[in-house]
Amino acid sequence: MAFLDWDQTIALNIDQIDVEHQKLIKLMNAIHDRNNESVNNKEQLADALRALIEYTKIHFSSEEKFMDSFLYPGIDMHKKIHKDLLAKLETISRDFAASDQSTVPESVFLFFKDWLIAHIKGIDTKYASYAKKA
Ligand SMILES: [Fe+2]
Numbered sequence: 001m002a003f004l005d006w007d008q009t010i011a012l013n014i015d016q017i018d019v020e021h022q023k024l025i026k027l028m029n030a031i032h033d034r035n036n037e038s039v040n041n042k043e044q045l046a047d048a049l050r051a052l053i054e055y056t057k058i059h060f061s062s063e064e065k066f067m068d069s070f071l072y073p074g075i076d077m078h079k080k081i082h083k084d085l086l087a088k089l090e091t092i093s094r095d096f097a098a099s100d101q102s103t104v105p106e107s108v109f110l111f112f113k114d115w116l117i118a119h120i121k122g123i124d125t126k127y128a129s130y131a132k133k134a
Helices: 015-035 042-069 075-098 106-133
Strands: none
Touching: 015 042, 015 106, 042 075, 042 106, 075 106
């Protein structure tokens, strides 16, 4: 079983964004799986974390472009939330690379999972319903 499965409860019913959320979950699950392998390669895990951050950036800018396309009034607040998460992820990634830990702490996955679900359900749904009315 995957660490997190995408399902209809977090669907926005906007194809491109749903596909991007699925990809984010897939990247996170892949790191989680690799983390639990008996032979860990810290460098590979650190690279995978970087890749997750890079894709998160791509996804956020895609969402921001989308919100911009229909002049979503909540865009500034939404951008700030994205920026804060990216700063946190950067810190997590730097701390892991500098630590003597060979695996990514489970708390990192739990944080990202909870953040993502809460963000999609609580914040992304707002621009999604606005977009449908726009
Ligand atoms: Fe978002």
